[in-house]
Amino acid sequence: MKKDLRFNSRTIHGGQHPDKAYGAVMPPIYQTSTYAQSSPGQHQGYEYSRSGNPTRHALEESLASIENGRFGLAFASGLAAMDAVVKLLKPGDEVLATNDLYGGSYRLFRKVFEPLGIRFRFLGMQDAEAVASAIGPETRLVWVETPTNPMMQVIDIAAVAESCRSRGVLLAVDNTFATPYLQRPLELGADIVMHSATKYLGGHSDVVAGGLVVKDKELADRLYFIQNASGAVCGPMDSFLVLRGIKTLHVRMQRHCENGRAVAEFLAGHPGVERVYWPGFPDHPNHDIAAKQMTGFGGMISFVPRGARFEDAVRIVENLRVFTLAESLGGVESLAGHPASMTHASIPKDEREKSGVTDSLIRLSVGIEDAADLTEDLERALAAMNRD
Template identity: 65%
Template sequence: MKFGTKAIHAGVEPDPTTGAIMTPVYQTSTYVQASPGDHKGYEYSRTQNPTRDALQKSLAELENGKYGLCFSSGLAAIDAVIKLLNPGDEVVAANDLYGGTYRLFTKIFSKFGIKFHFVGMENVSEIEEHINSNTKLIWLETPTNPMMNIIDIKGASEIAKKHNTLLAVDNTFATPYLQNPLDLGADIVMHSVTKYLGGHSDVVMGALVVKDQKLNDDLAFIQNSSGATPGPQDCFLVLRGIKTLHLRMQRHSENGRKIADFLKDHPRVDKLYWPGLENHPNHQIAKEQMRDFGGMISFTLKGDSKEEAFKILESFHYFTLAESLGGVESLVNHPATMTHASIPREERIKIGLLDSLIRLSVGIEDADDLIADLKAALEK
């Protein structure tokens, strides 16, 4: 089944009671039991809900996995993965990752005896240098947030298997339309469903997809026991959003290319980060493991002035200054003070996240209007 067909049909069946073509919103907290324990698979909506089940099946098929699990946010999904570990276990994580992930690792789980090593992974051999007998998980994003670094998933998976370590990949920026980490050897794929999968800036949700039944069972136990599950209305909205995922991602990628082409020669732009550029580090790996390069772009300004960056950020018309990304509308963000403010400045600077770095989430509007908006803001 081709991806566009999957997006419409994966995990979705007509309602058996009415024949409704759209999955109903099963807005219920509990289910009638004919006798104690006779619950036909549904007993309580934290544990199971038919609307959530349909979404979990859809996500599993989109990622070429067997099992999907949905959570009330992307961070709740990451939280569940780290809860697979025990005190004394160690994690090798990319040094360029979402600020909320960094905060969860360093401010929450570090207190419980889990040790995190933050490593540059553009050369995956760096990972192996930080693995020891306590290492139980490798965590990476690709493309990374916000520096758009590309990490070789297949290479990382070979290292993980060699050391009997789990590999988890945050696939939020790429989505299953552009990249399938399980096919490249990852054990766990994570999504902030809030972003491209929902696609309309009206849902907060996270998801995990795996192939291994034991891993799924362990994560499902955590999902139910910790209770960070999404409601059926949100699941319905994501099911609806997924039906256009392939169309939206194609347009995001097309617009991303046009805007990158505009920015690469602009006199105010110092460094441009978009994996579709031939001079982008690991561009060849991006070509091998991605089908296109998406609509996430970051750039710095010549002179690295935070004040100049703020002036530009406050001058847009179509690019809206806001947290998050992946909606149909274009957003602009200042990572140093917004999404990545929880990362100490000295750590941000090491990876190139300067005070003038601007991150664009390129939407599906007409590219000419977006370029005109950028041009006007950069010239103020």
């Protein structure tokens, strides 16, 4: 019955069952490293918590349900989940990745895996035909973020998936910004969906975790082997916190989207703002694709103050009082960041600027506060840029 539930109900019930021991509605936190065996190799489904834990398994079932996949895997962080995906490859293989992506992803690719012989090419993916043309004989994986971090570029998942499928190339989509509430890449043809569950899935800025979801059993088995062998698993307490967050994902995302629109429209109409990046605007590049593959446009926004330099952008974020100046995103509280010196500082300046991540760019994660308080806060901070 639960397989037939609509999305909002799946966030609460998808893959979840009352605990067998006492009927607990929420999966208990199985804070244990090992499990008693009645005879060598004879156990009740769990033997060691790196290999499997009931609380983590409940989260993995939930992840698979909300992404409409078959198999979920929970990791210690989003980067740990990415690490497992790249470990599917071997030296000499090539990865095509979007040229606008999270700085930690870039660092993992360039500094960890490239020295091991895996090649990476970064390109703009807003033109799906350009992606198809870029796939070469050594390409084994295409890595997509959409919307991208922090320029909010929109990539046509279905079109890229078709190009990958016809060439036998895996397509992985980082769905952290959109969440399965707004976008489900597996339904559009992707092979792997990745989440930094630290963000919207957890939703309360109190946990670090990651997840993968796939449909293919052979691929799932390969990833499960890597998860167990490498050991970067999500702990039981963290699994419990992400599960708790998922149960309110749908109602939080509604408010994130409402407030995101209000803040984006405020910034677009402000004389002190030169450019706003938000997929919900009709003139945003690939807005029509966003409208087709997403059910809303989310609460992530980037903008450039008019005439701002590095120090002006810093002054603006330092003067925010309702928005908190901090790394991360997707929590109930609104956050502001300066990508060039924070989330994307690990990307060389010339590489950052090729995709539009200039020293004056500011990124906002719009929370669920009163929208009027958020726009008033931005008004005060923008005014601070012009003070003596």
